[in-house]
Amino acid sequence: MILKCIAIDDEPLALRLISEYVSRFPALQLVKTFDDAISGAEFLKTRPVDLLFIDINMPDITGIDLVRSLEVKPMIIFTTAYKNFAYEGFELEALDYILKPIDFKRFEKAVEKAVDYFRYKNQTPGEQPDESLYVYSEYRMVKIDLNAIEYIESMEDYIKIHLTDAKTVLTLMPMKKVLEKLPGDKFQRIHRSYIVPVNKIRSIQNRKVKLSDVELPVSESYTDFIRTWMKFR
Incomplete structure (x- = not known):
């Protein structure tokens, strides 16, 4: 099982950090990174992915507005330096919401949640069911x-x-x-x-x-x- 993902962030250092973190997970394949939201949005129109890491506060279009515009939404992990967008992320059913500077342990927790949820949503007939319930609470996905x-x-x-x-x-x-x-x-x-x-x-x-x-x-x-x-x- 491989989750295809992209990262969108207008900060080059943040993109490099996310790329380096993603490389540590065999279950993730980073297809592409974008330093502007418009290019990332155009890519997603024709190349759907499983997981999107996206900054919220970007100059051309916010990450919130970009995600709202997507007809087919992947799992979303927002990365941002600001806490005041948490409710908007909740409205869009974001999988997680990571504050910058991004700590690897916190990033790892979000990725594990994404992998678990992907397995849960893509169980095959006859496969042992995941004995879990996934709900949104406190602005992020919670596994119960x-x-x-x-x-x-x-x-x-x-x-x-x-x-x-x-x-x-x-x-x-x-x-x-x-x-x-x-x-x-x-x-x-x-x-x-x-x-x-x-x-x-x-x-x-x-x-x-x-x-x-x-x-x-x-x-x-x-x-x-x-x-x-x-x-x-």
């Missing part, structure tokens, strides 16, 4: 181990993913969409506000699901789940 999910809670336009280590991940996503991303044999919706992992249900009584540390209600619309769960117990 399915086994670490205690339950998922709806909070209007957001969902809160409760994890076994007591941490939570907040992401802008409707319940319907996150349910589509989860394996149906392992996760069930029990209420308009809750999704639970089936294997973590300890008991169901009086239309309430008991998990390890919390008890959640089952709404009338999802009582069929109770009968199915009880049937196999």
Whole structure:
């Protein structure tokens, strides 16, 4: 598996650093670098790639506007000296957002995320599925181990993913969409506000699901789940 990538940055030193960093990863092939956004955009119109490293604050066109203009968007890793563009990167579902000067360890973390996500999106039939959920949180892509999910809670336009280590991940996503991303044999919706992992249900009584540390209600619309769960117990 090789991810084809390009880098766009108006700073020659930044381009050289990214090129040197990319050369350390056998899974990456740097196809080309560009020191102006216009040339990079023209290239991407006819030569799609898997991964794009792109600066945000460039003189001719910003990296944000360039990515918005692309009909086919690769995975995006923004590189910038400014923190105030994080929300725009989130809107464009950027994989990651690296502040300059770029530290190699931080770059490595972003690349590993790109490789993992590429594998996840390109699983072949019969291949062992990646037991993970990918969501956008805090302006970057976050990988969540399915086994670490205690339950998922709806909070209007957001969902809160409760994890076994007591941490939570907040992401802008409707319940319907996150349910589509989860394996149906392992996760069930029990209420308009809750999704639970089936294997973590300890008991169901009086239309309430008991998990390890919390008890959640089952709404009338999802009582069929109770009968199915009880049937196999």
